Amino acid sequence: MARIRAAERRAELVAAAVRVIAAHGVDGATTRRIAEEASAPLATLHYCFATKEVLFAAVFEYLAGEYRDVLNRSDVHSDVQNTARGLLRGVLEWYLENPDFGATILELISWGQREGEQAEVVYASAFATMRTILEGTTTAAGRPVSSDMIDQLIYVVSALSDGFALNWLVFTDIAAARVQMELTVGVLDAWMAANLGGAAPSTQPVEITTEPDMRSLVSWVHVD
Amino acid sequence: MARIRAAERRAELVAAAVRVIAAHGVDGATTRRIAEEASAPLATLHYCFATKEVLFAAVFEYLAGEYRDVLNRSDVHSDVQNTARGLLRGVLEWYLENPDFGATILELISWGQREGEQAEVVYASAFATMRTILEGTTTAAGRPVSSDMIDQLIYVVSALSDGFALNWLVFTDIAAARVQMELTVGVLDAWMAANLGGAAPSTQPVEITTEPDMRSLVSWVHVD
Amino acid sequence: MARIRAAERRAELVAAAVRVIAAHGVDGATTRRIAEEASAPLATLHYCFATKEVLFAAVFEYLAGEYRDVLNRSDVHSDVQNTARGLLRGVLEWYLENPDFGATILELISWGQREGEQAEVVYASAFATMRTILEGTTTAAGRPVSSDMIDQLIYVVSALSDGFALNWLVFTDIAAARVQMELTVGVLDAWMAANLGGAAPSTQPVEITTEPDMRSLVSWVHVD
Amino acid sequence: MARIRAAERRAELVAAAVRVIAAHGVDGATTRRIAEEASAPLATLHYCFATKEVLFAAVFEYLAGEYRDVLNRSDVHSDVQNTARGLLRGVLEWYLENPDFGATILELISWGQREGEQAEVVYASAFATMRTILEGTTTAAGRPVSSDMIDQLIYVVSALSDGFALNWLVFTDIAAARVQMELTVGVLDAWMAANLGGAAPSTQPVEITTEPDMRSLVSWVHVD
DNA sequence: AATGAATGAGGCTTCATTCAT
DNA sequence: TATGAATGAAGCCTCATTCAT
Incomplete structure (x- = not known):
């Protein structure tokens, strides 16, 4: 008790x-x-x-666990393109639904980097999770996906979701974020279509039906 | 004096x-x-x-200025695809050459968001810089680029460079980062090819000649 | 514990x-x-x-409490003239015995005024203490004392003791202060005799037996 | 120039x-x-x-000069009672018209005391000013005023004006202050009548025609 | 003679942590 | 086991003053 x-x-x-x-x-x-x-x-x-450090490490592990769960929940058990798209979309929606998580992760990145040691262990398992999911897939044409291609996919999904998260963190415009989400998935699709064989993406090209505040499409990181 | x-x-x-x-x-x-x-x-x-706050705001402005300079220096005065590619590559290389800047920018993002007010002013001019550059372009085929497409381009370039910066910040592996840079540009090219007309990218497809530590292709953000 | x-x-x-x-x-x-x-x-x-402010507020309350205790201890339960005289003398002697208190009170006056809020509450109770004591009295002739007269009495006692405190604070000559104390009480008596009916003061008129440094009878406030 | x-x-x-x-x-x-x-x-x-100290000393001297001027301007060149009353009233009205002066004087008292040395010189001249004025007077009955009595007078006027100033500083109620002014002069008159011979005061006894906020008759110094 | 620039000393407050119960 | 009490170290900032022109 x-x-x-x-x-x-x-x-x-x-x-x-x-x-x-x-x-x-x-x-x-x-x-x-x-x-x-x-x-x-x-x-x-x-x-x-x-120690505060220990607490933050626990926060770290907690968020990592949530992230892993999201990835696993987003596994659509389909071909590599659908699976990768599912992973990306799952992560983006998770960010959308849990703004705190995104902000906290971003905050902890630099802290974790400075702390260094304990984070290393976690990286590997992050890698493993996405890799495990993607290794079970083939292309839509049934061909196996090379290990190198999987690494590239992981990077692209990762970079796109990070970029999205930053924008969503800075602007809090949910409407713009939804548009950006579709746009982001479209980018992944275009890259996969060019690099994983010709199958057209099963999602429609981005159609911006509402006219959101376009200004917020641009991350302020691009300041001048 | x-x-x-x-x-x-x-x-x-x-x-x-x-x-x-x-x-x-x-x-x-x-x-x-x-x-x-x-x-x-x-x-x-x-x-x-x-005030410390005022100092940080000055840092903010300084980085913003550098960023704007980088963008302007990266303007290749070509068609929209080459120009966008040039902007992206310019920013990525800037990050690569000035690791401090990337780290500092990331650190300041959340600070700037909490501070709030002064960042707003800067966003607009950030948008303006990229927009000014891109508005002067046409597609390789000579067609004008719609305003909406420019906004999407800005977002994609922004998201990709942010994602890249995060990875480069966390891992400090320069070899991996160079590969990721090419990969990132490739992603932009693929998206532009699919959305701006058929011209093939003028850069070669990613060729990973060195075999970098692939683990570091994945941002630890994707922890599990 | x-x-x-x-x-x-x-x-x-x-x-x-x-x-x-x-x-x-x-x-x-x-x-x-x-x-x-x-x-x-x-x-x-x-x-x-x-906060330092909170500490000073506590000092404030402490001194206020001491002041109230002094007033209550000085209540001679007699007619209005003897009672008022007792209050005044009690306060003056308290100042004499606790030079720190007088100095601190004076220092805190302007501080308390600038701080403002918390003092207001205290004023009412200060008024109440003197008033409660004086309301229980009659004149030596047995007549009740009007509410207005009590207010005037309170002001006179207050002003005289403040004036005394300032002098005592500035000069530290105990001999002069003792003379001034008698003189001060004499002033109150004269005023009460003139305004509260003819009973002669029960204290003797001021007799300056020792020849104190007369210069110090004058507050330096009256500087020129 | x-x-x-x-x-x-x-x-x-x-x-x-x-x-x-x-x-x-x-x-x-x-x-x-x-x-x-x-x-x-x-x-x-x-x-x-x-030095700041030197500046404050100059402020000190300035206020002292103003004070001396007020005293000299208030000299009615009459018998001792009228003269003393004039001095007191002059000072009180000066405080009323220049609230800053009163506050500043009070603030500087303790500072001046701590600083010590340079104030001593000033005290003497303050004493001298009042003394010079009062020495030129006789009682209404034409009798000379003893040196000792003049010292007492100086103390009483001083204490009463100090007490008044404190109240006026703390409460800022001009209406109450005007009532207190009359009351204060009345106190002096009562004391002079009792100690300087039988002449009734030439001012009427206090008549409070307006009903001011009586609470503010009480200095908050008398807190409990 | 005047004044922007610069600074050592010290102001109040808050931090993460430990102690004592 | 839990938690009020206590604290050394360090935080940001402001002070009166001096320097250099």
Whole structure:
């Protein structure tokens, strides 16, 4: 029972940390704020997690787990093109539905990089998850997909979803994001069509029916 | 004369801030560290920049300026495909040559979003720069490019370069990054070929001659 | 148990603040100095009082409490003239015995005025204390005292004691202050005799037996 | 010319200091704020006054001069009672018309006390001014006034005006202050009548025709 | 003579963490 | 086991003052 209580406390704290990081950034995520968000005394936080670093590592693992679940849920068990498209779309929609997660992940990237060690382990499994899913596929024409091509696919899906996430994080315009989602999937499709054989994408080309605020199509990263 | 000295000081401090943010993150970028990096007394920092916030805003503007310069330098004054490809490649190479800039930009994104106000002004001009460049182009076939298509192009270039930057930030493997660069440009080409008419990309398809550590093709963001 | 410790700490800090304010003025009363005076680490001060402002408010309340106690202790339960005289004398003697309190109160007056809000609450109760005491009295002749007269009495007692406190604060000559005390009480008596009916004051007219430094009878406020 | 310019600058800075001290207190009266209030560069302040201490001393002297002028202007050249009453009333009205002066004087009292040395000189001249005026008088009955009585008078006038000033500083209710002014003069008259011979005061007893907010008759110093 | 630039010292506050119960 | 109390280190910022022109 006490064990369960402790595990619950830990989970609450991790969830609170996600929210606080999303709202205040890594540097604004103080132990006090996190404890308060979790309605826990400050000392309890350090009772559950020896160190802030340890807590953040747990947040890290939690988000990684969610990410893996999303990937697995998005596996459509089809040919490589449909599968890759499904993975991409699944990730994008996940970002859309959980804005906190995207923000927190972005915040933790640089933190994780500086921390270094513990992240390495996690990278491999991330790679493994996508790879495992894609290795079970063939092209629409039934040909097997080369290992190299899978790596390239993983990179493209990854880069596109990261780019999308950044935009969605910065602008919060849901309408623009939905358009960008279709556009993003279209980019993947175009690349796969050119590199995985001629099958036309099964999704329609982007049709912007609503006229969203086009300005927000552009990430502010491209500042001048 | 004295003015110049002050302007220099400001520039030094901004440069120091870029380095410190890149190395220690936004939260690790304390005024003390920045001042030390710039070999300036702490009080001098506050003489030049009333507030840490103001300093960061200056860093912001500085990076934005660099970004705009990169874009303008990358304008190949050709048809829309070559121009867009040039912009993308220019940005990617800029990231490659200035790892600090990429890291700092990423770090500042969430900061800038939380700060909010001052970023808005910058977005519009970012849009304008790319747009100005692309509006002067036609397709290889000589047809004009619709305004909507330009917006989509801007988003795609933006998303791809963001995705690339994230990967390059996390892994620091220059060899892998060079491969990813070609791959990224290839993605843009494929999308343009499918959406801007049939002209084949003038760059060769990706040829991975070196065998980079493929694991690092995948951003750890895709953790599981 | 732990609670008691915390309360003690708070009391110690408030007492230290009184001493430091008296010695160094409001602006010289730095958190560091106060903490040092209380033999407490600086951080502890901020654990007990979120803000310097909050600490000063506590000092405020403490002094107010002492003042109220002095007033109540000085209630001679006699006719209005003796009672008012007792209040005035009690306050003056309190100032004489606790020079720190007078200095601190004076220092805090302007601070409290600038802070504004929290003082308002206190005023009403100050009024109430003197009023409660005086309302229970009649004139020596047994006539009731009008509400308006009580207000005037309160002002006169107040102004005289303030004037006395200022002089005592500036000169530190105890001998002169004792003479001034009698003189001050004499002023009140003269006014009451003229306005509350003919009973002669029960104290003798001022007899300056010692020849104090007369220069110090004059507040330096009257500088030229 | 340059000399005049410098003298003007000094006067401006002193006047600015009075305003700033009144508004922000001694501790809030920073060199920067004072310079800004005087529309002068910060360095100019230190060019005109070697030290903040020196500036404040000048403020001190300025206020003392004003005070002396007020006293001299209030000299009615009549018998001792009328003269003393005139002095008191003159001072009270001066406070009423120049709220900044009262606040600044109060702020500077404790500062001056801590600084110590330079104030001593000034005290004597303050004493001298009132004394000079009062020594030229006789009682209404034509009898000379003893030196001791003059000292007592000076103290009473001083204490009453100080008490009045404190109240006026704290409450800013002009209506209440006017009532208190009459009341204060009445107190002096009662005391003089009792101690300087039988002549009834030439002012009417206090008649409160308007019903001011009586609460503000009580200085909050008398807090409980 | 004037004043922008620069700075050491110190202001208040908050942090992550440990202690003591 | 849990948690109020306590704290050293460090955060950002502002002060009065001096320097250099």
